[in-house]
Amino acid sequence: MNWDVIAENLPRYLEGAKLTLILTFASLGISFFLAIPLAFLRNSENAVLRYAVMAYTLVFRGTPLLVQLFLIYFGLAQFGMVRESVLWPWLSSPMVCVIAAFVLNTTAYSTEIFAGGLRHVPVGEIEAARAYGMSSLVQARRILIPAMLTRSLPLYGNEMIMMLHATSLASTVTLLEVTGVARNITLNYYIQFEPYVTAAAIYLTLTFVLVSAFQLVQKRWAGYLESRIG
Amino acid sequence: MRLPAISLFAALISAGTMLSPANAEQLKIATDATFPPFESVDASGKVVGYDIELMEAICEAAKLDCDIFNAAWDGMIPGLIDGKYDALISQLTVTDKRRQVIAFSDVYSHPTFRFVAKKGAALDVTPEGLAGKIIAVQTGTPMDAYVTAHFPQATIKRYDSGSAPYLELTAGRADLHISYQAQIIHSFLKSDAGSDFELVGPQLTGKDAKEFGEGVAIAINKKNTALVEEINKGLAAVRESGKLDALNAKYFGE
Numbered sequence: 001m002n003w004d005v006i007a008e009n010l011p012r013y014l015e016g017a018k019l020t021l022i023l024t025f026a027s028l029g030i031s032f033f034l035a036i037p038l039a040f041l042r043n044s045e046n047a048v049l050r051y052a053v054m055a056y057t058l059v060f061r062g063t064p065l066l067v068q069l070f071l072i073y074f075g076l077a078q079f080g081m082v083r084e085s086v087l088w089p090w091l092s093s094p095m096v097c098v099i100a101a102f103v104l105n106t107t108a109y110s111t112e113i114f115a116g117g118l119r120h121v122p123v124g125e126i127e128a129a130r131a132y133g134m135s136s137l138v139q140a141r142r143i144l145i146p147a148m149l150t151r152s153l154p155l156y157g158n159e160m161i162m163m164l165h166a167t168s169l170a171s172t173v174t175l176l177e178v179t180g181v182a183r184n185i186t187l188n189y190y191i192q193f194e195p196y197v198t199a200a201a202i203y204l205t206l207t208f209v210l211v212s213a214f215q216l217v218q219k220r221w222a223g224y225l226e227s228r229i230g
Numbered sequence: 231m232r233l234p235a236i237s238l239f240a241a242l243i244s245a246g247t248m249l250s251p252a253n254a255e256q257l258k259i260a261t262d263a264t265f266p267p268f269e270s271v272d273a274s275g276k277v278v279g280y281d282i283e284l285m286e287a288i289c290e291a292a293k294l295d296c297d298i299f300n301a302a303w304d305g306m307i308p309g310l311i312d313g314k315y316d317a318l319i320s321q322l323t324v325t326d327k328r329r330q331v332i333a334f335s336d337v338y339s340h341p342t343f344r345f346v347a348k349k350g351a352a353l354d355v356t357p358e359g360l361a362g363k364i365i366a367v368q369t370g371t372p373m374d375a376y377v378t379a380h381f382p383q384a385t386i387k388r389y390d391s392g393s394a395p396y397l398e399l400t401a402g403r404a405d406l407h408i409s410y411q412a413q414i415i416h417s418f419l420k421s422d423a424g425s426d427f428e429l430v431g432p433q434l435t436g437k438d439a440k441e442f443g444e445g446v447a448i449a450i451n452k453k454n455t456a457l458v459e460e461i462n463k464g465l466a467a468v469r470e471s472g473k474l475d476a477l478n479a480k481y482f483g484e
Contacts, residue, residue, distance in 0.1 A: 077401030092403050174387050183304055184388070187370030190331050192308040 005189045006198050009181070016181035017202055023167040023177060027102035028160055034107045036145060039114035053111065060108035066169050068105055073097040073173045094173045106163050113159060117152035118144065150222040157214045161207055168203075178202050257294055257316040257457075259285060260301035260309065265392040267416040267481050268321045271300055280481045281319045284338065285448070287473050292464030303368070304390055307332060310451055317450045317457065321410065323372045323436075323443030333452045335461045337445030338474065343373060343434040344411040346399070346418065346427055353406065355431030360384045366395035366404035373408045375441040376434075393417070399427065406430070412482055 006013075042053045060068065076082045076091060083092075090096045121144060129143045149156075171180030182195040189195075261269040261277055269279040277300050289296035298319070301309065309315045310332055321341070324334045345365075347353050353360065361383035367374045369388040377386055387404055389395050395407040400423050407414075411433065418424035436442040448465075450458050468474050 074397050074401070077397070077403070083402060088402075092401070172390070174389065183390070184369060186308060187304050187390075190307040190311060190328075192305065192312075 002189065002191045002194055005185065005191065006194050009185055009195075012176070012181045012184075013178065013198060013202060016176055016178040017206070019170075019175060020164070020167050020177040020202075020206070023098060023102065023170055023175075024160075024164045026099050027106055027167075028163055030099070030103045031107040031110050034103070035110035035114050036149075038107065038111040039118055039148065040140070040144075042111055042115035043118050057108040057112050060105050061112070065101065065105045065166055066172065069098065069101040069169055069173065072101045094170075094175050098170045098173060098175060102163065102166065105166070106159065109159050109162075110156065113152045113155045114148055116155070117148040117150075120151050121147040146221075150225060153214075153218050153222050157211070157218070160210060160214065164206060164210060165203060255295055257289070257296045258314070259296050259298045259317045259319060260306055260315040261285075261298060261318065261320045262303040262306060262392065263300040264303070265321060265410075265413055265417070268410075268413065269300075269319075270417075280477060281321060283477055284468065284474070285319045287468045287477075288448075288461060288464035290464075291467035291471075292460045294460060294464065302390070303370070303392070307449070310449055313451060315451075316454065317448055317461065319448050321413075321446050322449050324445055324447050325372060325375075325441070325443040328443075328449070331452070333450045333455070333458050335448040335450060335458060336465055337447045338465060338469075339478075340435060340445045341442075342411040343376070343408060343442055344414060344429045345406050345408045345431040346414045347406045347430045348399075349426055349428045351405065351430070353430055357381050357383060360406070363405040364403070366398045366407045368392050368395065368409070372442050376439050377408060379441055380439065396423065400424075416481075 038053055038056075041049045042057070044050045044053075072091075073094065082088065085091075125143055125147060126139070129139045134142065167177055168179035170177050171183055174180075176184065178199045182199040185195040186192050261281060263269045263271045263277045263279075265279075267279055268281045269277060272278045277298055282298055285296065285298055288294075301315070303320075306315070306318055306320065307328070310318055322328070322334075323341070324337060328334075345353075345355055353363070357380055360381050362385070364385045364387055365377050365381060366387045366389065367377055369390060374386070374388060377384065387395075387398065389398070392409070392413070395404065395409070396418050398404040399407050399418075411429065414429065419427060419429070432438075434442060436444055448461055450461065
């Protein structure tokens with residue numbers, strides 16, 4: 001066993017964990033605000049809007065995230081049109097490509113999760129809101145969005161964990177997050193077990209913290225649903 | 231009602247043979263087939279190239295039963311240490327660092343290393359001249375060690391395969407790439423994608439920097455000294471028979 005190598009490289013793992021967290025929260029943060037309106041459109045009475053959102057979630061849930069990432073990072077760069085466009089300074093950065101791919105992917109899943117939650121908001125709550133004379137915007141803000149989110153929480157928690165773990169793909173396009181650091185160590189010190197088991201321990205710790213925080217949130221915001229479920 | 235049970239049994243057996251360990255006598259030789267013309271995968275999925283032909287000739291001369299297959303670069307040397315593979319032929323340069331963990335056969339070639347960049351970029355290939363430039367390399371290679379040690383002011387981007395740096399060069403995400411000169415010419419400059427690029431800077435060899443190592447050899451598990459000898463005998467026979475010269479002429483003769 002070569003734990004000296006790991007001890008020596010712990011600062012690099014810390015840097016990696018920082019990047020893993022940045023990627024996770026940037027992707028989840030942006031996608032959260034995109035997925036809420038998309039969930040409404042997904043349930044829209046307008047068939048064009050409904051099917052457009054459905055097509056988007058179908059494409060991004062129907063293809064592997066790694067393929068999406070390669071298409072955005074390597075694929076787009078192949079076209080001179082893209083390389084000469086005003087977007088290139090952004091698209092040439094691995095960070096931007098990775099976050100774009102992650103956001104597009106996790107937004108597709110989150111949209112379906114929230115849309116499902118929205119469909120399960122009891123009719124009575126909506127009728128009560130109408131009876132109070134709330135406009136649709138006020139209805140959405142005060143009743144529908146909170147009710148939709150609280151009902152989606154358990155599934156959304158899973159999606160957050162999946163996103164945390166999916167950030168390991170960023171190492172394939174040169175970003176040294178936790179998995180990237182581990183892979184780099186295997187290539188320079190010729191050991192495999194120690195670097196990857198260290199990476200696994202870091203992911204496990206991060207997941208544990210995420211799950212604990214999430215349970216607190218769930219108790220605070222969705223506690224009132226417990227009596228109904230139980 | 232016997233029939234379904236029997237066919238299920240037959241299916242299990244055939245699945246079992248697929249999972250059974252490879253012939254114990256057969257040598258498992260791994261190569262990272264992202265490095266043409268030395269090693270690459272052809273359209274039919276077979277590994278081909280200079281190293282593959284050389285290894286086949288050595289195995290034939292030494293009467294060894296060899297299975298040469300493609301494996302990912304990042305697991306190759308650890309896989310050899312752990313005994314997953316018996317040997318590696320993948321343009322591996324002999325370095326002191328590697329010699330601490332694996333054994334090498336006799337050296338079979340002395341590669342030339344070179345930078346490649348966009349035509350007309352007018353780069354000054356010195357540590358000061360490349361300050362702030364982006365150099366793409368394959369991780370854990372002698373080229374990686376060389377630029378890391380000698381070009382501290384440049385940004386170094388590292389990739390797992392030998393082919394990804396070329397994608398980055400053509401995309402304009404990297405200014406330079408350093409690799410084996412023969413690989414740059416054959417796998418990049420001769421292709422359409424590489425027509426806008428050229429070799430830059432001096433030709434570099436093991437004499438210029440210790441990071442480039444002592445030449446290219448076949449890597450073998452340290453404990454398997456018998457195999458080192460057998461492969462060296464095979465290599466000597468291939469050299470004497472003129473096959474190595476023929477191979478060099480076939481791949482690198484102009």
